[in-house]
Structures are given as C-alpha cells and as structure tokens.
Amino acid sequence: MHIIIVGGSFGGLTTAFDLRRLLPRRQHEITVISKERRFIFIPSLPWVAMGDKTIADISFDLDKPLTSKGINFVAAAVSRIDPEARKVHTDSESHDYDYLVIATGHRSANEAVPGLGPFDGPGHSLMSPPEAEEARDTWPAFMDDPGPMVIGCAPGASCLGPAYEFLFEAHHALKQRKIRHKAPITFVTPEPFLGHFGVGGFGKIRQFLEGELEDRDVRYHTSAAISKITDSSVELADGTAFESRYSLIIPPLAGVKPVAEAKGLANPKGFIPVDPYYRHGDFENIYAVGVTVALPPVEETPVPVNFPKTGHMTEQMAKIAARNIAADIQGGEKTTHELMVECIMDMGDEAVHIVADPVRPPRDVSKISKGKRWLWAKRFFANYFLWKMKRGATRSPKWVW
Ligand SMILES: Cc1cc2nc3c(=O)[nH]c(=O)nc-3n(C[C@H](O)[C@H](O)[C@H](O)COP(=O)(O)OP(=O)(O)OC[C@H]3O[C@@H](n4cnc5c(N)ncnc54)[C@H](O)[C@@H]3O)c2cc1C
Structure with a gap:
C-alpha cells in the first residue's frame, strides 16, 4: 500500500x-x-x-x-x-x-473584510510565517511613534487565541518602554463575551479575561463585526469606527x-x-x-x-x-474519542494554562490557572515539541496527547 x-x-x-x-x-x-x-x-x-x-x-x-x-x-x-x-x-x-x-x-480568507492584511490591505496579521515577519518588521516604527491601536478578530474567525496573546504581549512591550499611555488599545471580537473562543467559553474564563483587560486599561467590544480596515481606522458593520495606527486582526479561515x-x-x-x-x-x-x-x-x-x-x-x-x-x-x-484541549496563553509577563475536556460543552473538566510558571512552561514546551517532532517521538504516554 x-x-x-x-x-x-x-x-x-x-x-x-x-x-x-x-x-x-x-x-x-x-x-x-x-x-x-x-x-x-x-x-x-x-x-x-x-x-x-x-x-x-x-x-x-x-x-x-x-x-x-x-x-x-x-x-x-x-x-x-x-x-x-x-x-x-x-x-x-x-x-x-x-x-x-x-x-x-x-488559507486566511482575507477577502472577507476589506483591508485585512498585511499583503492584501493595511491590517496586520500573524496567521502565517510571512505575516508574522511583516508584523515584526512594522512593529518597531509603531513603538517609536505610538498611537491608538486595535487588536481583534474578524467575523467568522476560529483561531482567536493569538489575538489575545498579541494583545497581552503588545501591552507588556509598551508598558516596558513606559509608552503605554501613548497607545490606547481597543480589543474587538465577534465573540458574544470575552473568552468564548468558539467553544462557548469554559470555567471562569469570561470573568478572568474581563478582569485582565480592565486591569490593563484595554477597551473591549464583543459581538462586534469588523467590516473594514483602513490606514487609520477599524470600522464595524454598525457604523462604529475606532481610530487605529496599528491594527492586528485575525481573519476567518478557509x-x-x-x-x-x-x-x-x-x-x-x-x-x-x-x-x-x-x-x-x-x-x-x-x-x-x-x-x-x-x-x-x-x-x-x-x-x-x-x-x-x-x-x-x-x-x-x-x-x-x-x-x-x-x-x-x-x-x-x-x-475514536472526543477531542479535549490543553493550551497555555502568553500574557506578556505571565501566562494562563487552560484545560477543557471535552472541547465541546458540557465538560468534565474546565480549568484555568495563571502564573509566571506557565510562561516558563510555554517556553519550555515550544522547544521540547521541536525536539520531539524532529525525532519522530509522537508516541504519547496518554492516548489523548
Ligand atoms: C498564530 C497562531 C498561534 C497558535 N497558537 C496555538 C497554541 O498556543 N496552541 C495550540 O494548540 N494551537 C495553536 N495554534 C493552532 C495550531 O497552530 C494549528 O492547530 C496547527 O498548526 C494545525 O496544524 P495542521 O497540520 O492542521 O496545519 P498547519 O500547521 O497549517 O500546516 C499545514 C501544512 O500543510 C502544508 N500545505 C499547505 N498547502 C499545501 C499544498 N497545496 N501542498 C502541499 N502542502 C501544503 C503546509 O506547508 C504545512 O506543512 C495557533 C495558530 C496560529 C496561527
């Protein structure tokens, strides 16, 4: 065969x-x-x-x-x-x-929203290596001359975690340079509440993320349908427009x-x-x-x-x-078996560990835990995963992982 x-x-x-x-x-x-x-x-x-x-x-x-x-x-x-x-x-x-x-x-369906970028419009993205490199190359100019920024996801998006990660990392980078006060951040998401993630949320993730964004002075808009991205704004279908000099928006996928x-x-x-x-x-x-x-x-x-x-x-x-x-x-x-999910979301100077089993509600396990140790775990895991994949070591001790 x-x-x-x-x-x-x-x-x-x-x-x-x-x-x-x-x-x-x-x-x-x-x-x-x-x-x-x-x-x-x-x-x-x-x-x-x-x-x-x-x-x-x-x-x-x-x-x-x-x-x-x-x-x-x-x-x-x-x-x-x-x-x-x-x-x-x-x-x-x-x-x-x-x-x-x-x-x-x-494939990133950037055609879904005019201006979704970076190669089809002024928005930035990080859904593929060239897009992440483009974001890296344009980020220093924004840091040198900061202004309002919008981070979020377009309607129909499914990979929402990276938008939250970029939000936390951008906040952390701006804060470290003591220029966060010059860069108002707005988070815009199609999710009905923060932390829905396309799985209906889990545990207390909604309250957790609301608190974390509020702690960081990030304005957020849920059930928001981004309809256009320009050089200077992110617009919603209901006519609302947010000023933005750096817009990183996750597209829907195809x-x-x-x-x-x-x-x-x-x-x-x-x-x-x-x-x-x-x-x-x-x-x-x-x-x-x-x-x-x-x-x-x-x-x-x-x-x-x-x-x-x-x-x-x-x-x-x-x-x-x-x-x-x-x-x-x-x-x-x-x-076969039901899929579960375990991941660690970078929050800049710490991270949150998330377990949802099964992924689709109702669940046996819905857990979140925050701390610096999870950031170290995430960094370790990224290297460990490369090491094990290079050796073909995909055999897992547990059936699900
Ligand atoms: C920014 C970002 C952050 C993420 N963070 C996490 C996280 O923290 N934890 C987590 O669990 N998941 C995360 N994910 C999701 C995870 O990366 C994906 O679930 C995973 O990459 C999917 O693997 P895949 O093999 O299905 O496809 P991909 O990783 O997309 O790989 C597709 C493969 O197909 C090949 N290919 C495509 N078209 C063709 C073609 N025409 N001919 C031949 N080959 C082709 C490509 O070269 C590539 O090798 C993240 C995703 C993104 C974009």
Missing part, C-alpha cells in the same frame, strides 16, 4: 510518524508531500511578531527526520487532488495513492485551494467533512486531520464565531486517523 500525507505540520507529521510505527516498512510505503520544507511551530508566531524569536528558531528541515524513519519526503505544493483517480498532482509530478491523508491547514477545488472533497468553505474516524464521508480511502477538517460551531452567536482547531486537537485527530488507517489495512477495530 502507498499512503500519501499532504502537509508537514502538526497533522501531517504526527500521522506519518504514527503510521510508520503501525505499518511494516517492507509492505507499506508512506510519503509526505509538503509545500513548506520545514516544520514550523506555528504557536510561536506571536513571539516572531514581537521580535523575540525568528522562524529559524522555531523550525527544522523535514527531510532528514522523515527519511531517516523510512518515510519519503517530497517538498512541493500539491496543485490538484483527484479523488476518483486516486492521484495527487504537483506542478511537475503526479503521485498515486491507496490512502490519502489531507493535513493542509488553512480550506487551501487544491482541497477546495477537488470535486466532492470539501464543503463550500473548503473544509473537509469527516466521520468520527476522520475519514471522508464519500471517499473511504481519504482521511483528513487538523485545521482542514470541517467541524461545526458549538452554537449560533449574533456575530459568527467558528470552532477552533488547535495544534493539540490536531495531534489527537492525527493519532486517531493513523490508528484507523492501520485498522483498515491490517484489520482491527476502528477507534
């Missing part, structure tokens, strides 16, 4: 390494095809935007870690997927597969082009509907994991907020998919 995995990040690498352990090398070939030839620890992009880390610090080349484990690596962008013919195409080659795993992440365009593969937003085993409903030999998967919102909100897919959740999906592909091939019971 030949299993092709498209994507070399959280989802693609975890699936590849787990499958390599589950399927004998001599009988089954595994190939990872990735547009980006490096694994980049995306959760550290806010640190890149702040100039604390470089992309080189938070990444490694995929070639050796994969080939040394007996996994083929093709550094190329997939331009077309043909599920009927069981082929994926790059600009120069085509590859046949028996099983396909799609782990291509997202599926990448070859997935969105493949006949019968994706929903209208380009995300892939899957069954509880992460297998496509119509194509039995196609699995999808991570941000590319279509997962419905937890509830309807006045302004749309979509369900998040974190790195931790992506790993869980990848582990489930790998087990089920091995079960398809070798025989055995298929398996």
Whole structure:
C-alpha cells in the first residue's frame, strides 16, 4: 500500500510518524508531500511578531527526520487532488495513492473584510510565517511613534487565541518602554463575551479575561463585526469606527485551494467533512486531520464565531486517523474519542494554562490557572515539541496527547 500525507505540520507529521510505527516498512510505503520544507511551530508566531524569536528558531528541515524513519519526503505544493483517480498532482509530478491523508491547514480568507492584511490591505496579521515577519518588521516604527491601536478578530474567525496573546504581549512591550499611555488599545471580537473562543467559553474564563483587560486599561467590544480596515481606522458593520495606527486582526479561515477545488472533497468553505474516524464521508480511502477538517460551531452567536482547531486537537485527530488507517489495512477495530484541549496563553509577563475536556460543552473538566510558571512552561514546551517532532517521538504516554 502507498499512503500519501499532504502537509508537514502538526497533522501531517504526527500521522506519518504514527503510521510508520503501525505499518511494516517492507509492505507499506508512506510519503509526505509538503509545500513548506520545514516544520514550523506555528504557536510561536506571536513571539516572531514581537521580535523575540525568528522562524529559524522555531523550525527544522523535514527531510532528514522523515527519511531517516523510512518515510519519503517530497517538498512541493500539491496543485490538484483527484479523488476518483486516486492521484495527487504537483506542478511537475503526479503521485498515486491507496490512502490519502489531507493535513493542509488553512488559507486566511482575507477577502472577507476589506483591508485585512498585511499583503492584501493595511491590517496586520500573524496567521502565517510571512505575516508574522511583516508584523515584526512594522512593529518597531509603531513603538517609536505610538498611537491608538486595535487588536481583534474578524467575523467568522476560529483561531482567536493569538489575538489575545498579541494583545497581552503588545501591552507588556509598551508598558516596558513606559509608552503605554501613548497607545490606547481597543480589543474587538465577534465573540458574544470575552473568552468564548468558539467553544462557548469554559470555567471562569469570561470573568478572568474581563478582569485582565480592565486591569490593563484595554477597551473591549464583543459581538462586534469588523467590516473594514483602513490606514487609520477599524470600522464595524454598525457604523462604529475606532481610530487605529496599528491594527492586528485575525481573519476567518478557509480550506487551501487544491482541497477546495477537488470535486466532492470539501464543503463550500473548503473544509473537509469527516466521520468520527476522520475519514471522508464519500471517499473511504481519504482521511483528513487538523485545521482542514470541517467541524461545526458549538452554537449560533449574533456575530459568527467558528470552532477552533488547535495544534493539540490536531495531534489527537492525527493519532486517531493513523490508528484507523492501520485498522483498515491490517484489520482491527476502528477507534475514536472526543477531542479535549490543553493550551497555555502568553500574557506578556505571565501566562494562563487552560484545560477543557471535552472541547465541546458540557465538560468534565474546565480549568484555568495563571502564573509566571506557565510562561516558563510555554517556553519550555515550544522547544521540547521541536525536539520531539524532529525525532519522530509522537508516541504519547496518554492516548489523548
Ligand atoms: C498564530 C497562531 C498561534 C497558535 N497558537 C496555538 C497554541 O498556543 N496552541 C495550540 O494548540 N494551537 C495553536 N495554534 C493552532 C495550531 O497552530 C494549528 O492547530 C496547527 O498548526 C494545525 O496544524 P495542521 O497540520 O492542521 O496545519 P498547519 O500547521 O497549517 O500546516 C499545514 C501544512 O500543510 C502544508 N500545505 C499547505 N498547502 C499545501 C499544498 N497545496 N501542498 C502541499 N502542502 C501544503 C503546509 O506547508 C504545512 O506543512 C495557533 C495558530 C496560529 C496561527
């Protein structure tokens, strides 16, 4: 059998390494095809935007870690997927597969709001390495000549955590330079309340974040629908406009082009509907994991907020998919479980540790805990994760992590 995995990040690498352990090398070939030839620890992009880390610090080349484990690596962008013919195409080659795993992440749907940037408008973002580097390159000029700034998320956003992280980090950086009083910060979010995060909130996160923003003199607006970003303002659909000299706004996400365009593969937003085993409903030999998967919102909100897919959740999906592909091939019971989430949000000079199990309410566990120790834990974890991924050490002591 030949299993092709498209994507070399959280989802693609975890699936590849787990499958390599589950399927004998001599009988089954595994190939990872990735547009980006490096694994980049995306959760550290806010640190890149702040100039604390470089992309080189938070990444490694995929070639050796994969080939040394007996996994083929093709550094190329997939331009077309043909599920009927069981082929994926790059600009120069085509590859046949028996099983396909799609782990291509997202495309930032910047077209949703005029002015969402940074390459399509004056807004800044940090959803991809080039965008985080652009934010880093433009941030010092703002620090030298500060003014009002708006940080937030556009309607339909699903990855809201980085907006909060950038907010706390920007506040901290301005405060350290003793220029915070020159930069009024407004936080604008489609969430019905702070800390909804597309999962209906958890524990006391709402009261916690309201208190933290109020402590920092940050004005916030919830259920807000950003409709336009200009050089000097962020505008809402109800006509409200906030003056802003530096606007960092998280866009809504969509599926990448070859997935969105493949006949019968994706929903209208380009995300892939899957069954509880992460297998496509119509194509039995196609699995999808991570941000590319279509997962419905937890509830309807006045302004749309979509369900998040974190790195931790992506790993869980990848582990489930790998087990089920091995079960398809070798025989055995298929398996699945509810996703849970554990993450640490940087707050500048400290951090908050969040656990929600399961992610969708109602839950058995909803916990938050704040402290400097969590900032150290976050820094340690970022390096540890790179170290373990480089060695293919995706085996987890617990089934869920
Ligand atoms: C700024 C930011 C901060 C975050 N912070 C956290 C956090 O603190 N904790 C947490 O758990 N999660 C966090 N997340 C979410 C986490 O980064 C994602 O859940 C995770 O990256 C998803 O992994 P993935 O494999 O699905 O996709 P991605 O990481 O997006 O990777 C997609 C892969 O597909 C490849 N690819 C794309 N298109 C093609 C193509 N056409 N052909 C070939 N290859 C292709 C890319 O090169 C890449 O290798 C954050 C996300 C962002 C943007």
